Amino acid sequence: MNHKLKAIALRSSALATLAALAASGALAQGVQVTVVSGAVGAAVANFDALVKPWEDRTGNDAVLVPMPASTTDQFGQYRLWLAAQNSDIDLYQTDVIWAPQLAEHFVDMTEAATQAGLIEQNFPSIIESQTVEGKLVAIPIFTDAPALYYRTDLLEKHGAEVPTTWAELTETAQKIQDAERAEGNSEIWGFVWQGNAYEGLTCDALEWIKSNGGGQIVEPDGTISVNNEQAAAALEMARGWVGTISPEGVLAYQEEEARGLWQTGNAVFMRNWPYAYLLGNGDDSAVKGKFDVAPLPMGSGEGAQSAATLGGWNMAVSKYSQHQEAAMDLALYLGSAEAQKQRSLNEGNLPTLPALYEDPEVLEANPYFARWPEVFQQAVPRPSAPTQGDYNETSTLFFTAVHSVISGEEDAADALDDLEADLEDLLED
Numbered sequence: 001m002n003h004k005l006k007a008i009a010l011r012s013s014a015l016a017t018l019a020a021l022a023a024s025g026a027l028a029q030g031v032q033v034t035v036v037s038g039a040v041g042a043a044v045a046n047f048d049a050l051v052k053p054w055e056d057r058t059g060n061d062a063v064l065v066p067m068p069a070s071t072t073d074q075f076g077q078y079r080l081w082l083a084a085q086n087s088d089i090d091l092y093q094t095d096v097i098w099a100p101q102l103a104e105h106f107v108d109m110t111e112a113a114t115q116a117g118l119i120e121q122n123f124p125s126i127i128e129s130q131t132v133e134g135k136l137v138a139i140p141i142f143t144d145a146p147a148l149y150y151r152t153d154l155l156e157k158h159g160a161e162v163p164t165t166w167a168e169l170t171e172t173a174q175k176i177q178d179a180e181r182a183e184g185n186s187e188i189w190g191f192v193w194q195g196n197a198y199e200g201l202t203c204d205a206l207e208w209i210k211s212n213g214g215g216q217i218v219e220p221d222g223t224i225s226v227n228n229e230q231a232a233a234a235l236e237m238a239r240g241w242v243g244t245i246s247p248e249g250v251l252a253y254q255e256e257e258a259r260g261l262w263q264t265g266n267a268v269f270m271r272n273w274p275y276a277y278l279l280g281n282g283d284d285s286a287v288k289g290k291f292d293v294a295p296l297p298m299g300s301g302e303g304a305q306s307a308a309t310l311g312g313w314n315m316a317v318s319k320y321s322q323h324q325e326a327a328m329d330l331a332l333y334l335g336s337a338e339a340q341k342q343r344s345l346n347e348g349n350l351p352t353l354p355a356l357y358e359d360p361e362v363l364e365a366n367p368y369f370a371r372w373p374e375v376f377q378q379a380v381p382r383p384s385a386p387t388q389g390d391y392n393e394t395s396t397l398f399f400t401a402v403h404s405v406i407s408g409e410e411d412a413a414d415a416l417d418d419l420e421a422d423l424e425d426l427l428e429d
């Protein structure tokens with residue numbers, strides 16, 4: 001049979017199968033579920049393959065509407081849609097910090113998740129982060145805790161150790177940058193991170209401050225703690241990186257810009273989330289096989305520790321969806337061991353299910369996962385629980401103040417004084 005005939009034969013047999021399925025009722029509820037999700041790393045490119053088993057099983061379709069990469073911009077867009085009770089979007093991919101602010105717009109998933117066994121399979125703290133006044137607002141699909149990415153080849157070449165304090169990192173980055181540039185490697189930088197004024201800077205700066213014994217902005221009991229000397233010292237330290245070991249452009253970097261520079265081989269160190277691991281080892285990456293990851297460095301002084309900000313993403317079903325049942329089913333699938341394993345193998349995301357940290361294939365793809373449950377279980381939460389509906393505004397005030405310090409517009413002590421006053425106005429009414 002020639003190609004054309006073969007295609008026609010295939011098509012008519014597919015049509016016959018569809019007709020048979022439709023007659024049997026199996027496709028009767030085939031609906032399209034529209035999902036919105038951020039466009040970081042390979043998430044958008046991998047979406048079709050990820051949802052294929054669910055589509056095949058249910059006869060439904062899942063369609064992805066990509067959102068901006070910035071979490072802050074996504075939140076703004078989601079809030080508009082939800083306030084307008086938009087029924088075009090069925091499923092929202094939500095950041096770990098949003099549950100209290102958006103809870104009222106989402107369907108309670110407690111019963112469905114319990115029946116699917118997902119409550120007992122998840123790390124309890126992750127379920128807790130998505131529970132607001134007894135309602136499970138979203139199904140966890142992956143968790144996030146950042147790492148210090150470092151170039152094994154360059155550290156070895158220059159006889160340097162993996163830094164465990166920020167002071168060591170600063171010194172090692174400068175030393176390797178200087179030596180490499182002296183050898184003609186003129187594009188190299190010591191350290192890249194997220195310095196843009198957005199949610200990602202809240203994450204980075206919380207790590208500098210917490211690791212330096214300066215607290216966590218607003219403490220779990222609601223105390224506004226950010227105006228202190230250790231916090232100011234941490235911000236001054238970061239300001240000192242800009243233009244020395246980090247390019248001036250870092251002030252506009254989000255995750256993807258940092259990864260871009262890192263993956264062309266032009267950075268010794270990078271602060272980023274786990275998604276950058278498999279991409280960095282991809283065939284098109286200049287650093288393939290030349291890097292490893294470690295916990296972020298500690299600060300100095302009393303209370304110094306290594307601190308990682310807790311991140312992570314979830315699936316929430318819109319109350320305004322006309323396909324709630326199918327959307328819930330897709331959320332459960334995306335939170336299942338089957339889909340979380342795919343995500344770990346293809347995107348390097350950390351599962352929210354403890355069992356997957358013992359899965360040999362997951363560990364082979366991401367060997368450092370064996371060390372990471374400890375890191376994210378001790379990770380620092382952003383103050384979304386104590387600030388509730390005011391979290392977004394709290395974070396915006398915080399990253400705006402931090403940005404003014406690292407860009408040299410304001411001195412850290414003054415910026416933190418003003419920030420404290422603004423947070424008091426916002427939170428203490």
Ligand code: GLC
Binds near residue numbers: 200
């Ligand atoms: C990562 C984290 C998320 C965080 C964001 C900031 O996506 O998982 O929680 O808000 O980075 O850029």
